[in-house]
Structure formats: structure tokens, C-alpha cells
Amino acid sequence: MRRRISLTSRLALLFAACTAAVSLGAGLVFNQASEQHFIELDQQLLASRLSLLRRHLTDVGTQADLQTRLPALHEELSHQADLSVRVTSGNGATWFESRAGLPPAPSSTGLNTLHAQGTDYRSLAVALMPGSASPHLVLYLDITHHQHFLQGMQRLVWLTVGLSALVTALLGGWAARSGLRPLRQMGRITARVSARSLTTRLPVEQMPAELAQLADSLNAMLQRLDDAFQRLSAFSADIAHELRTPLSNLLTHTQVTLTRPRSLDAYREALHDNLEELQAMAQMINDMLFLAKADQGLLAPGDTPLALHDEVDSLLEYYALAAEEAAVQLTREGQAWLPGDRTMLRRALCNLLDNALRFTPAGGQVRITLAAGPSITVANTGSAIEATALPRLFDRFYRVDPSRHDGGEHAGLGLAITQSIVQAHGGRIQVASESDWTRFTLDFTGR
Template identity: 55%
Template sequence: MLSARLSLGVRLSLLFAACTAAVSLLAGIVFSRASEAHFVELDLQVMSAKLAIFRDTLGDVASPAQLQPHVAQLRQELERHPDLGLRLAGADGQAWFEQMPAMVMPGGPPAFRELQAPLDAQLPNGPQLTLVLDITHHQHFLQRMQQLIWLTMSLSALATALLGAWAARSSLRPLRRMSEVAAKVSAHSLTTRLDASQMPQELRGLAAELNAMLARLEEAFQRLSAFSADIAHELRTPLTGLLTQTQVVLSRSRGLEDYREALHGNLEELERLTAMVNDMLFLAKADHGLLTPNSQPLELAAEVDELLEFYGPLAEEKAIRLERGGELRVQGDRALLRRVLANLLDNALRFTAEGGIVRVRLEPGRLSVENPGREIPAERLARLFDRFYRADPARREGQGEHAGLGLAICRSIVRAHGGEIRCESADGWTRFVIEFPKSHSL
């Protein structure tokens, strides 16, 4: 369509021009009709006044013979008004006197307006007077006015189109600025922002949203870059170990037991790599909204008790006391929620000193796992759920099977259930809190 190929500025200019032309045309038509009605009213007033004069002059005339003494007076009166004509006819329609007006304005067919009335208002069937008024000059005036209306409408539309184009171009300058900023955005320049304070009121919201989008893109790109670096780091260590161990084993002939031991070591590293890749695939699936939990009623108290029993031997080795308090029924996926609880309990046990305590609290719509430990700085709490992130940089090496994906998986599972998970750290306690939505709480 043609409108789709026209720029917004051109469309606005044409719209302004069309609106101005329509308003000018409507105003011109109204003025023209009003002028025409005004001239008709004036003409009727003039002819009515002359009709009264002629009636006074010819009031006793009843035949052509009685008219003769008044002819000179009639012609004298008509000469004073060259645009006025008179016709006097008897009751039988025969003309007794007739003098038509001379053409006042040459150059076109004349136009007349007539007024017919009985000579004696009391005798409607008696002699008839017909007044004829030349209105050619009125018609010429109306024609010139119509031409002026069309000229004014055309010039107004043209002027409005030009002014509209200028105004539209000036008003759309902020949009062009947005386009320029968007064109500059790339992976290497995500820090560009729009100055919303210089935008019109109507575009400030859009500018703020674009700035927020750019900020999110910048943050996501930074996280992606960090994620790529973390993946390379996490995969490099086990792959380097596998490569080194294999090279050492193959450097010379060895006994069967040495080969068996080397293969067992490689198997452990491969299992860890497999677990890491599976976790990454799980997170990728969650990021694309492909994680669809099964929904069934669950007694989380029973699930927690089973997990506490499972982790009991590990807790006994470190003299850590495990506690559970409260009840909570939810609608969710048993396997996925058990994975969340297992990750949280595993973290709590790893970072709780000997002789400490790990508590699991169940409340309506809420579950928390807490343990005593060193306070985590506030600026790191939100990043705990990032992939491969560890609050203590010193713990990045030598974590064995712990690759830093557990809390990211927990967040993905909780969000798939419509809830949220957060970490609180204060007064020597670290607490992970899960908030379930009301629709999932029973």
C-alpha cells in the first residue's frame, strides 16, 4: 500500500493539509450560503419597499386609460433605480405597462429576482404588479467569493503542508535520535543511553523503557561473557586432568592394575563432566520455558524428613544437628522440588562448622533452610544464583563435584513453580527462603 511506503512526517503533513482544506472548504461553504441568504433578504426588502411606493402611486388605477396619467411618474421612479423593472398587467393577464431593467453588469447572462403581488392587497384577483430586480452584480460577487474560497483553501492547504512538514520533522527529531542510538548498539557498545530529560513528555516513557532494555542487554551480555569464561574454566580443569593422567599412563608400559586405576580416575572426571553438561542443558531448557513441572499434592514435611534421614550420616560425621519444624502442603513436581531441597541441604551442610545446626522451617506458602556461618556481603547475595558463581572466590578451585550450578538450578525450578527464592545473611545465619504462590499452596 502507498500509505505504508510514506514516511510518518509525510503522512502527518498530508493529514494537516487535508484537515485544513476540509475546514477551509466547510467555512467557505457556510459563508457563501450565509451571504447568498443575506442578499436574498436585502433584495426582498428593496422590492417590498418599492412595491409599497407603486401601490401608493397606482392605488386608483383600474384600467389602461386610468394608468396614462401615471406613466411618466413610473418611468421617473424606475430611472432612479436602473436595476429595477416593473410590469403591470390586468386581471386577464394583458400587459398595461412594462419596463425591464437595463443590464447593469455586462459580461455574462443577466440574473433576475421577481416579486409578484396584486396592485390592491384587498383585490387579489385584480391587476397584478410584478417587480423585477437585476441581481447580476450579486451573482458576480458570489462567484468571485467562491473563487476566493477555492484559492484560499488551496493556499492554506499548501502552507499547512509545508508548516506541517517542518513541525513533524522537528517533532520527530527525538525518534531519529533513538534510531541513531539503536544503530550504534552492538556487543561492544552497550553503554549508550538516551537522555530522557531532553525528550518530549510523550516520548520520555519510551526512552526510559529503551534505556532499561539496553541496561538489561548490557547486564545479560556481561553475564553471558562471564558464563562463557566460567564454562571454559570449569571444563578446562577436568579436561586437563584427564589429558595429563592419560599421557602419564601411556608414557610407558604399566601393569593391569595401574591401567584400571587410571580408568577409574578418568571415569570419575567424566561423570562430573556429564553431570555438569546435564545441569547446563537443564538450565537452558528452563531459560526457554520448556521446563513443565508435573503437578501433584505434596506434603513437604514428609519430603524434608526423608532427605534429613538421607543426609543424617554426613551430619553425624560433622556433629551437625538437623531440625525440621512446621508443615506445608503444595502443588508441584515431587522430583524437582526434592532436587531443590537436596541442593539447599547439601550447601548448608558443606558450609556449617562442626557442632552446628541446620534448620528447615515450613510455614504456609514459605520454606526456609538456614545454617550458621560467616555473613555474606549484601552485594553478593543476588549473584549467588548466577551460574558458576561462588560467594567465596577462594573456593573456586578444588570443589570436586560442585560446579556452582546448584543454586541456579534451584531458582529455575522454583520459578517454574511460580515462586521465588532468595538468600538472607545476617546475625551469623545464612537463610535460603522459598516463597510459593498461593495457587500452589494447599
């Protein structure tokens, strides 16, 4: 498997490449500017020397005319060691060369760069007189020292590029390693996180601004994991506790039944008692499976338009006999409509009505109020719930008064199921308890 390049190495190489590219570009620009500068200087120098030589070669039309001017020409050239001259006829025949080994005359007039026998020249070819048959004067300026300077400059550019890239890679690696230290710290801290240390948090105040948001997100994730793990642990413990009681009852009742022979009716009665316990356990398991599906977002409520007042009236009619026996008055106020799942919503309202009837004293009231939005409020008279208990009412297996648990159908899952149903419909449930009234409000306004 090919080894992956670390982020520090990538940043160091990127810094080195950027520095090399900038240094190379700057070097090439400087080299080009220097070469152009030397060309301009050479052109000015050749132009000035051309004007001096023209005075000695005025009206030279033949090689014989040139011979009479050679002493003055040699005298002039003796003061300019880097300058060489060639005079040619109109047809290209050489009349005079001040130095042997000069490169051939350029094919075009003007400024040219030539090379011969290890020497570099800048040449300037001009006609001495108007006309195509005029003799030509070619000036050769030795620019070897210029070329040596430019070649040294090029070597210096490449050396600078290489050294800059190397130094930048080292400094970039150090800077990247120092800059990525908070990431390594985050890695070490998160590597120590386990189910037993979900309370570990990243030090956001010590992180740079670019990583503070990431650290906040990781801390929030750890907090959610911690909360979920705590709920799962508590849920597992509650499940074990809730199932232990009916299982113990079944075992004890069955063992007692089997201690001696009994009549058929006695066995039938024992099996009937066991059936009630098993039904309660089956209902509890179904409720837990329902909540597990809700936690995984697997509840898919329908979208049937419902007249909530008709649904509530149907439920009040169903609970009318139980309310009459408990001497509790059931009323409904208002109307509302909501697209949703009839079965789920009826189950949620049944849970609230069942709780309200159980905790409303004789002579009390259970009032359901519907409002546009829509919202549903189920209120009942009775003792107020302590403020410290309100935030936990929707926890699984939680009971305000555990001593009132009958060990049967009321396992403390009703309100948790109701909350899951309301949330699946895009709503929220709230509870308030003050004075002599306790109110559960199902708000679907933000749906």
C-alpha cells in the same frame, strides 16, 4: 515496491486537509450568509418600491386605465435605474414593460431569482387587486452587481482554501519535522547500539513528555540486554574454564597411561578414573542445560499437592549417615503444604542441604523450618558469609571460597538451579548470614 509516505508528510497532509476543510466550511457559511443577506435586502427594497408603485396603479383594471397612469409610472421609474416593471392582464398578456429583454414572468407570486440576456434579476410578482382576474405587477430588480460580488467571494474562498492548505502543509511539515526531531535522535542513538555498546542510553531529560516514557522503556530494555549479555559472556567464560580443568585431567591421565604398556588392572583403574571425570562433566552439562531451559521459561513444574514435612523428613533420613560422619545435627520444625513438582523441589532442597552439610563445622546444626504460606528455611551454623558475597551466591559458577572447589561434583551451579526451581514454582529465594547462622529461605507466599 511502493514508497511509504513518511510520518512528517502524513502530518503535513493532515494539517493541510484539516485547514482546507475548515476554510472551505467557513467560506461556504460566509457565502451562504452573504447571499441570504442580499436576498433580505432585495426583498425589503422591492417591498418599499412596490408600495410607491401601487399608489400610481390603484384601480387599474384594464389596459386603457393603465395608459392614463403611464406618465406617472415613467416618472417614478426614472429615479430607479435598477428597477424594471411589467404589468400583465389576468390571463398573462403583457400590457406594459419598462425595459426590453426582461425574463418571462414567474409562474408563482412572491420573490424569485431570474436570469435573462446576461443579467440577473430578483423579481416580485403581486396582484394589483383581489380576485383571480386581477392584473399582475411584476417588479424586476437588477442584482448583477450582487452576483458579481458573490462570485468574487466564491473565487476568494477557493483561493483562500488553496493558499491555506499550501501554507499549512509547508508550516505543518516544518512543525512536524521539528517535533519529530527527538524521534530521529532516538533512531540515530539506537542505530549505533551493538554488542560492544550496550551501555549507550537515551537522554531522557532532553526528550518531550510524550517520548520520555518510550525513552525510559528503551533504556530499561538496553539495561536488560546489557545485563543478559554480561551474564552470557561470563557464563561462556565460566563454562570454558570449568570444562578445561576436567578435559585437561582426562588428556593428561590418558597420555600418561599410554606412555608405556600396562597391566589389565592398571588400564581398568585408569578408565575408572576417566569415568569419574566424564560423569562430573556430564552432570555439569546437564545442569547447564537445565539452567538454559529455565532462562527460556521452559520449566513446567507439576502441580501435585505435597506435604513438605514428609518430603523433608525423607531427605533428612537420606542425609542422616553423611551428617553422622560429619558430626552435624539435622532437625526439622513445623509443617507446610505446597502444590508443586516433587522431583524439582527435592532437587532444590538437596542442593541446600548438601551446601549446609559441607560448610557446617563438626558439632554444628542444620535446621529446616517449615511455616504456613508456605515457606521453607534451611539454616546452618558456621562462619558467616561476607555481605559483599551474598548478592552473588546465586550466580552460576560462583563460589565464596574458590580454593575449596574440589573440581568434581560441586561446580557452583547448585544455588543457581535452586533459584530457577523456586522461581518456576512462583516463589523467591533469599539468603541471610549473620552471627553464627546462615539461612536460605524459600518463600512461596505470593504464589
